[in-house]
Amino acid sequence: MEKVREIVREGRRVGKEDPRRVVHAFKVGLALALVSSFYYYQPLYDNFGVNAMWAVMTVVVVFEFSVGATLGKGINRAVATLVAGGLGIGAHHLASLSGTTVEPILLAIFVFVQAALSTFVRFFPRVKARYDYGVLIFILTFALISVSGFREDEILDLAHKRLSTVIMGGVSCVLISIFVCPVWAGQDLHSLLASNFDTLAHFLQEFGDEYFEATEDGDIKEVEKRRRNLERYKSVLNSKSNEEALANFAKWEPRHGQFRFRHPWKQYLAVGALLRQCAYRIDALNSNINSDMQIPMDIKKKLEEPLRRMGSESGKSMKEVSISLKKMTKPSSFDIHVVNSQSACKTLSTLLKSGILNDVEPLQMISLMTTVSLLIDIVNLTEKISESVHELASAAKFKNKTKPSKSDSGSIVRAMPNKSHDDDDDDDHHVVTILGDVDTSNNVDQSHGEISVDSCHHVAIKIDDDDSIHEKHEDGDHIHVHTSRVSCEHTNASDLLDSGVKKN
């Protein structure tokens, strides 16, 4: 009894987590009841006989949660049945020519070779990712048809019936999955990315308060809720396999909503990988927040202004991406926040150079510098993410924002006053200078070679390069170039100050 209650509770939890699961269960029930009543229905049964069961089987095996997965499996199954059926008939014909004693031996050899080859092919990474199921069905159908032991005309009839029932089952699945409350893997991937941006943004925006404000031991429930909310980012850490599966399914899906057939799903994975990099840093930062309570607040406060701003500005830029992803518009004020966070980074470096921390104990220094270095990493990653999102936006042909809607302009308005409030004058000039760089610097390699030793960005950027090359080899070069083009590390902070003054 206790056991039953537990199962019911578990069921409620699973259903609440994603109500579409309940709908999916009903859809499968519907499809199966439909197909088996075909089976039961006498005229159809007279026509297809036992072969009607292949329709039932197809529905059970092919019907998956998302449209993409269902379509992928259905197409795999239909094509594999067709090809293997043809080859199977051929093999059967060949064997039957050879006389009754050799025939079974020849058939066994055919089956053996076919099964061994196909099984081996299933280990190919590219086959495994998209055609694994098809190869499985290929092995199955080939073996069943070639060895069936029927006369040839019977076999042709068999293959024909089997193919038509498989197609019947497959089509029912696909139709029901597309037209009854469809679950699009592409849409899911898109939303997942947007919500990942959102949770990271939330953490970064709250970071300053969490790090610089003494925690009162007030309402424990409140504190716990706050922490749980902050630590939502942890789901991003392990999102890789989920994203990859969704992207694989999405490739099978037809045009739906605002997604074209050849939507750049691969670019979603690229952005997702960078975002995960960022989440690793945030995870480390989060553990530091707790332990850094040990550092006296007055020491932390010395770096409060730039650190707070680095967090909040990169958070804002991510929030902006999250919103514009949801609306599928190009992010507009996004770059401003990225540049703001970089200028905060420069303020920090000036501050550190001024020797403000000379009297800090070395052991406290370790912890404080870890936080600083993580935040620098995050700022630099934000910039890379910015570039990657721009690529995504243009590849996916996101609309330009014509008239900012309410919630959107809210975010810009919130950003703007902050900017003019937080930034001092030469930070504004940094903005100008850096944006200038983007347009004019053609000497990418050269500038990369001239990186000055004491730029605080450089260290972090190197870290990122390595990491992202590890995470996504293909785009490594591109990112590399980009990094040295846009970010501020190829001139040191004092140079920027100079140029700011000159423009004045």
Add this chain to the structure above:
Amino acid sequence: MEKVREIVREGRRVGKEDPRRVVHAFKVGLALALVSSFYYYQPLYDNFGVNAMWAVMTVVVVFEFSVGATLGKGINRAVATLVAGGLGIGAHHLASLSGTTVEPILLAIFVFVQAALSTFVRFFPRVKARYDYGVLIFILTFALISVSGFREDEILDLAHKRLSTVIMGGVSCVLISIFVCPVWAGQDLHSLLASNFDTLAHFLQEFGDEYFEATEDGDIKEVEKRRRNLERYKSVLNSKSNEEALANFAKWEPRHGQFRFRHPWKQYLAVGALLRQCAYRIDALNSNINSDMQIPMDIKKKLEEPLRRMGSESGKSMKEVSISLKKMTKPSSFDIHVVNSQSACKTLSTLLKSGILNDVEPLQMISLMTTVSLLIDIVNLTEKISESVHELASAAKFKNKTKPSKSDSGSIVRAMPNKSHDDDDDDDHHVVTILGDVDTSNNVDQSHGEISVDSCHHVAIKIDDDDSIHEKHEDGDHIHVHTSRVSCEHTNASDLLDSGVKKN
């Protein structure tokens, strides 16, 4: 033609990566040829008729790469066929009682309810992990049997034949997968863990040379080979899903080699999670190594001795674990290396307190302190890993090492002189003090509450606690207690020095 050559090249690569794949392909071919010759063999065919195809189907679908996966699927399929067959016959009987007009409607309702419920159950995480395939077959068989449209005695016959052919197919798979070059998932998991320890150990042991020795731009190929060898650790970063799948399969496997039926596979996952934590740190460290070339060598050299020792000693402890895992013996000199690395950590903290870095530029400080903090993290993680490995060793009943074999004693001998060579006198006393702590401290919570602010370990340990709670909730508490019990952070470094002097 180019395409074909490419495919052949890919095939060669896939086969070379794990030659057992080729063997597996042959095994599948063998099983299928065997079962389909049953099918083709007239007396058997006369007995089972078309139902013989269920044997073929079972082989194709059930035969997996490892014994555990095959057994799991086979058992799932047999049990699900049996249960669903019984229920299906019951449903069919019930429906047939109700008269010809109601019968199809009732059957459709049965199928619908059954399919919807079972499909929903497949979303339960525990069901998904181990019984997903069984539920699928349950849905399938129930639908096929209940709707079959035959008379009842025919159905009983059908169910019986289907079950026996499924069992025939399943048993062939299981026998071939166990007796022809078996691939044990448990053995694979075990080896994977050992090799993960090995790659991390390699990195840590090489860390000192990599960080403190200026790279000559000599033989590029040599340098690249060295880097590739160092960066083997990257495979550990994404080992989670692989480990989990293997552990799931291993649970199905019978006693084999030195593994009992209820071998503590779960503990492998716990150790693996900690090891992955360590790999994340190493990844960050690796990126730092490259960027830290910017820090003048003379500054780095100031911290060389303790940093080098922290790396090499934790590397040695991991190497030791790797070796003893391979032999399935309890690691013996393992703890000594852990303690050595901790004492190096203390030397470092003393060094930092002495103000040796007071004249270092703040921006170089960031990078240097990041390296320091990562190494402290790694040392603390090594200690946790040590505890976790000890748990594994006793749960898995590893043998005590009676007579160290050659390669093993090599590792101990290498360790010992290092110890007496590197450690100064009061470090040796640290060892005594810390080991004493393990035995005597019952005041866990109290000591945890008293952590002093200036202990360098504390910060890092906090980080780990949080992370490991995130990675493995169940053991979180345990680790927490452990950490505050064994490690040296609940007394600060000067306390330890005092106690060392007292014992003198």
